[in-house]
Each structure stands twice: as structure tokens, then as C-alpha cells.
Amino acid sequence: MKHTTFALAAAATIVASAAAAQQTITVNIGSSHPEQNIWVYAMKNTFQPEVNRILEEAGGEYEVNWNEAYAGTLYKFTDTREAVQDGIVDIGMVGTVWEGSTMPLQNVTYFTPFATPDHRMLIEIFDDLNVNQEDLAQSWADNNMVPLSSLITDVYDVYATFPVETMEDLQNRRINAPGTSANWLQGTGATPVDGALTTYYTNIQTGVTEGTLSFASGILPTRVYEVAPELTRVGIGSMYFGSIAANKDFYDGLPEPVQEAMQQAAAATSEAHGDYVADLAARAMEEMQAEGLTVRDLPEEEKMKWVENLPDIVQPWLDQTGEAGNRVLSAYFDALRERGAEPLRAWDEGR
Structure with a gap:
């Protein structure tokens, strides 16, 4: 009996010591968009649980207490x-x-x-370039951040109140094309109008615009297809949007096993993000067509007119970014071609 009592007491002491040795790390994680958004979904549903799983399987020396601030509860998309x-x-x-x-x-x-419609390829490319291309890596460091997992869009096309069968159909049309995407309409005869996914529906409904350049996974939840029921697939391309990133001071202060867990979880998050966007884009097309969206492809010869008539829109960006921009442009197009992509325009040539 004494031996049993002693054994139980010793076991309890060991368990208590192990529990006392476990270190809890609080991580404040958040976004400007809700959890259902394509750029946030994998943070909540893959990154966090993967970090937890990896740390637990490593012996449970560390655990994370997640403080979540999704859906803009702490900051908006501009911040x-x-x-x-x-x-x-x-x-x-x-x-x-x-x-x-x-x-x-x-x-x-x-x-x-x-350049490419393959969003999974873009994730792979920028997961690599953000860490291994010196100018991109330095940019993240200069902004006190560590990139973890790349975020992308699916393919940009034209959603409008009218069909686009030839380039002439875009003449004198007002199209929502926010920010840099306004450049894609140069040479088409269309007029770009600034906006965002949250404003397209009202813009088109009220006649401020007649359509938008956007992607299926963004159009479905905003129901823009109700007021822009004509989709012309142009294949402007998928775009690198940004990254899930950590504050560098915070990250550098983490124990090495936690850093490693986050890196492994980030790789899993990239894969999950690619899958989620693909699944959502496919589901979006099915649901939108069931609701009356008409889908057509812009004829190849008309598409090439669009591509070839674009002015040298990359040059102002190169003027802004200098030699670093030239190096990033070259690294990006090298990475595309190494993976078998065939950009419709070689924006890097002659630089």
C-alpha cells in the first residue's frame, strides 16, 4: 500500500512539473476582413489549428493562446x-x-x-520570392514584418451589364477598376472608375459604372452578378495580393520551436489557401450561372488585341522602384517560365 501511495504521489509530481513547464504564448491575430473572406479563411481554419497541432505533437512544451480580432474589429483594410x-x-x-x-x-x-491564370503557381512563387529574393525580403524587414504565407486572387475577368464579344464593345464604357488595375483598361477605350468589392453592386445598379474587372470568388458573396449578369472570360490573370505576416519584433522574440511551428503551419496555409480559392471559384461559377449569369469567352484574336494594345504599363512602376524593381520583375518572370507558364506578354524583355 505504501509503495502504491508513493508511486501515485510521484506520478502526480511529474504531471504537475510537466504542466508547470509548459509555456503559454499569447498571439494576437487579426484581419480587416471577415473569416469567410478568401484571404482570411485559411488563417482561422488552417494556420491556427496547424500551429496548435504541431506544438502538441512536438511534446506540448509550448502552447498558443490566440486572441482573435477578425473582420476589422481592430483596423480597416487601409491599415x-x-x-x-x-x-x-x-x-x-x-x-x-x-x-x-x-x-x-x-x-x-x-x-x-x-502573365498566368494559375493562382496556386503564384502562391508557390511568392512564398519563395518573399523570403529568397533580396529586395522583396528587405522590403518586408524594413517594414518590421516577416512574411509567412502568400495571398492571391483567382482570375480577373469582365463582369458587365453588356456582352463583350469584340474589343469595340468596351469603347466608351465605364468600368470599375480600382487602383493599379485601372492600367489594364489602357488602350481599350473603356474608362476606369475607382471602387471596391463593397461598392461595385451599387455603382452598377445606379449607372455610375457598367461593369467591373473582378474575380469569381469576390463577385459571388457580393452578388454583383445580379446587376452585371454578363461575364466575359478574358483571363487577365491571377494576382499576388499580399501575405499573412508576423510583426518582426514579436516573431524574433519567439522560441525557436514556435517559430518552426509557424513556418510549417504557413506552408500548410498556403496549400489550403490555394485549394479554398479554387473550390470557391468553381462553386461561384456554378451558383452564379444558376442565378442567370451568362458566360462567354472573349475570342482569342480579340484577347490578343487587348494584350498587344496595352501601353508599357510596367515602366512607371520600374521608374518608381529603380534597379530593385528590375530585379524583382526579372525574378518573377524567371519563376513563371521555370514552372511552365507562358505569359501572353513578356513584360520583362528589353529591360
Whole structure:
């Protein structure tokens, strides 16, 4: 009996010691968009649980207490960089697409349309370039951030109140094309009008615009197809949008096993993000067509007119970014071709 009592007491002591040795790390994680958004979904549903799983399987020395601030509860889409850079959150969705002046190098895809429709390829490319291409890596470091997992869009096409069968159909049309995407309409005769996914429906419904350049996974939840029931598939391309990133000061202060868990979880998140966007885009097409969306492909010869009539829209970006921009452009197009992509326009040639 004494031996049994002693054994039980010893076991309890060991368990208590193990529990006492476990370190809990609080991580503030957030975004400007809700969890259902394509750029946030994998944060909540893959990144967090994967970190938990990896740490638990490693022996449970560390665990994470997640403080979630999704759906813009702490900051809006215009402040994603500052939120992570300044430590408002430790990890967050960073939309570099909105950081044309502070992180211009990351916007290379938006200045080189018709490069690839393969969003999974873009994830793979930018997961690599953000870490291993010196100019991109330095940009993240200069902004006090560590990129973890790349975020993309599916393919941009034309959603409109009218069919587009030839390039002439775009003449004198007003099309929502926010930010850099306005450049894609140069030479088409259409007039770009600024806006966002949240404004397209009202813009088109009220006649401010007659359509938009956008992607299926964004159009479905905003129901823009109800007022723009004509989809012309042009294949302007998928775009690198930004990254899930960590505040560098926070990340550098983490124990190495937690850093490693986050890196492994980030790789899983990239894969899950690619799958989720593909599944959502496919479901979007089915549901929107069931609701009356008409789908057509722009004839190849008309598409090539669009591509070839675009002015040299990458040059202003290169003027802004200098030699670093040239290196990033070259690295990006090298990465595309190494993976078998055939850009419809070689934006890197002659630089």
C-alpha cells in the first residue's frame, strides 16, 4: 500500500512539473476582413489549428493562446500594414496591393497582367520570392514584418451589364477598376472608375459604372452578378495580393520551436489557401450561372488585341522602384517560365 501511495504521489509530481513547464504564448491575430473572406479563411481554419497541432505533437512544451480580432474589429483594410508593423496585432493579413507607395515591389503582378491564370503557381512563387529574393525580403524587414504565407486572387475577368464579344464593345464604357488595375483598361477605350468589392453592386445598379474587372470568388458573396449578369472570360490573370505576416519584433522574440511551428503551419496555409480559392471559384461559377449569369469567352484574336494594345504599363512602376524593381520583375518572370507558364506578354524583355 505504501509503495502504491508513493508511486501515485510521484506520478502526480511529474504531471504537475510537466504542466508547470509548459509555456503559454499569447498571439494576437487579426484581419480587416471577415473569416469567410478568401484571404482570411485559411488563417482561422488552417494556420491556427496547424500551429496548435504541431506544438502538441512536438511534446506540448509550448502552447498558443490566440486572441482573435477578425473582420476589422481592430483596423480597416487601409491599415493592414501598419497594424502588423506597429504590433497592433502580432500576426495579420497584409494587403500589399494597398501599399503602392510603401511596399511597391510586392505589386509586380498588378503591373504585368496576362502573365498566368494559375493562382496556386503564384502562391508557390511568392512564398519563395518573399523570403529568397533580396529586395522583396528587405522590403518586408524594413517594414518590421516577416512574411509567412502568400495571398492571391483567382482570375480577373469582365463582369458587365453588356456582352463583350469584340474589343469595340468596351469603347466608351465605364468600368470599375480600382487602383493599379485601372492600367489594364489602357488602350481599350473603356474608362476606369475607382471602387471596391463593397461598392461595385451599387455603382452598377445606379449607372455610375457598367461593369467591373473582378474575380469569381469576390463577385459571388457580393452578388454583383445580379446587376452585371454578363461575364466575359478574358483571363487577365491571377494576382499576388499580399501575405499573412508576423510583426518582426514579436516573431524574433519567439522560441525557436514556435517559430518552426509557424513556418510549417504557413506552408500548410498556403496549400489550403490555394485549394479554398479554387473550390470557391468553381462553386461561384456554378451558383452564379444558376442565378442567370451568362458566360462567354472573349475570342482569342480579340484577347490578343487587348494584350498587344496595352501601353508599357510596367515602366512607371520600374521608374518608381529603380534597379530593385528590375530585379524583382526579372525574378518573377524567371519563376513563371521555370514552372511552365507562358505569359501572353513578356513584360520583362528589353529591360
